[in-house]
Amino acid sequence: MSTSLLDELTQALQCLPSVGPKSAQRMVYHLLDKNRQGALKLSNVLERAVHEIGHCKQCRTFTESDLCHLCVNEKRNSNGVICVVEMPVDVLAIEQTALFSGTYFVLMGHLSPLDGVGPDQLGLNLLESQLSSGHINEVILATNPTVEGEATAYYIAEMSKKFNIKVSRIAHGVPVGGELEFVDSTTLSHSFSGRSEI
Amino acid sequence: MSTSLLDELTQALQCLPSVGPKSAQRMVYHLLDKNRQGALKLSNVLERAVHEIGHCKQCRTFTESDLCHLCVNEKRNSNGVICVVEMPVDVLAIEQTALFSGTYFVLMGHLSPLDGVGPDQLGLNLLESQLSSGHINEVILATNPTVEGEATAYYIAEMSKKFNIKVSRIAHGVPVGGELEFVDSTTLSHSFSGRSEI
Known part of the structure; x- marks a missing residue:
């Protein structure tokens, strides 16, 4: 079957979150038609990232070094x-x-x-x-x-x-810029119990 | 800067259509956290696709062979x-x-x-x-x-x-299942001029 590599790529792209068969197909045609350079770059960076990015030894966030830039x-x-x-x-x-x-x-x-x-x-x-x-x-x-x-x-x-x-x-309450009428009751009760004197 | 590979991957993912900085970031964390296997597979298939998929010599569609499966x-x-x-x-x-x-x-x-x-x-x-x-x-x-x-x-x-x-x-007209009132006037005029006797 000559379309197998196309199918395989459509399948592989669906490992991305919220990408289904239709958007994967769109991505395949877009990359092959318009941006083969970008696709190669993505392939390369993706492989390096999977192999090199691990967890920070101190704070456990993702980093390619032993310690992340905040922990050093x-x-x-x-x-x-x-x-x-x-x-x-x-x-x-x-x-x-x-x-x-x-x-x-x-x-x-x-x-x-x-x-x-x-x-x-x-x-x-x-x-x-x-x-x-x-x-x-x-x-x-x-x-x-x-x-x-x-x-x-x-x-x-x-x-x-x-x-x-x-x-x-951290404090929970009404978000700044939010309107009281649209805030759920749990958040509102949090904002009352966590009130501060002014 | 220790986050550079993460940044690079976020950047590279934006070569995909309708993927912006925010969704790219979500993809990065999803892949690294939950699906490194899928990411490796994607990297691999992507590279092969870019190198191997060309155009069918007869109909110009994408295919990895000389002729696509329809043209053979x-x-x-x-x-x-x-x-x-x-x-x-x-x-x-x-x-x-x-x-x-x-x-x-x-x-x-x-x-x-x-x-x-x-x-x-x-x-x-x-x-x-x-x-x-x-x-x-x-x-x-x-x-x-x-x-x-x-x-x-x-x-x-x-x-x-x-x-x-x-x-x-090919005929242009009212789509099957569509309702006349929602069809634009150009389409409707096409469907009138292209009417067929029954």
Whole structure:
């Protein structure tokens, strides 16, 4: 069958999230017709990325070095604050605020016993050894405000308290620019219980 | 900078149509976290496709062989009918109807002098040599019903008439299952002028 390589490529492209048969086909024809150079480049970078990108030894985010560019920063390390997030994208989001100057710890997920994700899968032993070093003053829990995220935050809070480390959770409430009438009641109740004096 | 390979991959993924920085980032994390095997496979197939897939010597569609699987079919060749379409996807669409049993000719675009696309870029000399062979009885023009598509159809019709070959254009009208009130007036006027007796 002479179209097999086309079919194979259409199939292979569907490993990308939210790419189905139709968009994969569109991608195939676009690449072959208009951008063979870009396709070759993508093939090359993809292979290198899969082989070279691993996890940071300190914060577990994706990096091609032993330590990520945030963890090699001495100033951040000496800050004594660790911010715990679920995914590497969360690090990017927080970095964009330019407000946080400590280091991160990326769980790469949340506690989910039914899916076989326990403390070991989240690297919590690595976090524990960092907490026990005595250099950490505060742990900021920035996991997602979902049931699993809250459970994970609670677990890490308990762990941190063993070492007498201050633990805080990021505030949940009405988003800036949002309108009260469109905010769900759980968020609204959070914003009431977490109110601050002015 | 330790994130460079991640950035490079995010950049490279944007060669895919309708993939911007945000979706590229999502793809990167998805592949690295959940599907490194799929990413390697994609890298490999992509490279092979770019190097091995060329154009069919007879109909110009994409294929990894000299002739595509439709053009090697003797039965189709002896049918004496050529259907002219703009893109390889059009071939797939027509093949799905299972109504056409001749061969195709894929223009890989339409006449568009402003973009530097003339008869040569569409391989019309190749089509002309096929028409002059004397084996062709009919040319069906299935280019898109756009201004450029119509102009291309007209050009090929004139060319075919030189060889006294019957030329037809696919019918344009109200789509089956469509409702009259939602059909644009150009389509509706086509469906009136192209009416057939019952």
